[in-house]
Amino acid sequence: MSNETTTGSPALAERIDKVRARIRMAEVGAERPENSVTLVAVSKTKPTSAIEQAYATGQRAFGENYVQEAVDKINALQHFTDIEWHFIGPLQSNKTRLVAEYFHWMHTVDRLKIAQRLSTQRPAALPPLQVLVQVNIDDEDSKSGVAAHEALKLASQILTLPNLQLRGLMAIPKANVSAHEQSETLAALRTLFVELQQLDPNIDTLSVGMSNDLEAAVAHGSTLVRIGTDIFGPRETAA
Template identity: 45%
Template sequence: MKHTLLQRFQKVVERIEALPTPKKPVLLAVSKKHSADSVRSLFEAGQRCFGESYAQEAVEKMSQLSDLDVVWHFIGPIQSNKTKIIASHFDWVQSVDRLKILQRLDRQRPADSQPIQLLLQLKVGNEDSKSGASVEDILIMYEAAKCLSHVEVRGLMCIPPPSQDFHQQCRYFDEAFQLFQKINKTDAKFDVLSMGMSADMEAAAASGSTMVRIGTDIFGARV
């Protein structure tokens, strides 16, 4: 099983290297619902950034892997009653879509920890089931974060509606890129655009993604 995992991981790495963009996006390995042993195997193969969507499951995994310098990203929907555990354990949070969540993460981040790195989740397309904030609300959260001490907004994340059409995928991603570029022009620290998964990585990279989130193509189907 470890051999198969490493083979899939290598194929994803090669796929990223083959992207026709001068700067390749960073790979976030989405390890939710997969074992700590699998994360350890990928860490030993050179992967450092891992994404989790379930806070309690992730904390248990972190405990088992405390000897490793893993960079943990929370990428799932955030409930108010989970902000304390997320703020206490994660290095990055990619799915901030409400001002209330932003403020709670700041307030609940341990004072002796480095500021938590945040991405604001932009809603693209018209899919009701997906989380995400409007452009207006993104800008409100971005400005509000300037007055907070324990969070640092580093960019945007988006999850577009599924599409098999490359040009439609690009249109969705371009919505996020336009806003990202607008803010980045005046704030060099706003430098991460997390978009693209297994089925649309190429379109995301063509549209300016700096980070892709890959789960199934690395770990296989979740159990």
């Protein structure tokens, strides 16, 4: 496959335009305001050149899953001072310092130990790290995340940590389910999010929705969707 097909600027620009159009149509379908949903371009395993091309289209929020790969990219692209870096993968406790030092957002807080380490390790010169509680909304053994019935307790604990700003919830619902099952899961997540909003006025972010469920997620209140393949093409070997 040629570079032009996977990461060439015209092809990438067309793909990102199509994703943005899907988001706008989903907003209209859900009777939500324009630009009420933020696009995070999931750039894991993609080279910095692809991120630069997405940046040229106006994209500013990028999601990474692998800490060291992400730090290398952040350092290489530090001249783009307005990029917003989102960590969206599972995190081991021995990698929290790098996330605390380099990222703006952390989507996958699923236990208090991780939150405490992120708060302690966040540099004083930086604003609070924006964090989301990851919920295992379908109770899948294969996925990370706190159980739904424990999410509010963890959120309350995070709210006491000085260098974190709790913003909401993140989830990865089951794929390949019926529309009814999908709707039930997303409705349960939305209900949990509304309950969480009662804890703090800054809670405003529901990170759910990828290429296969973007429209349904937006219909159920998602404010942030994470899209990778539909923007950057198929996964490649890590840069």
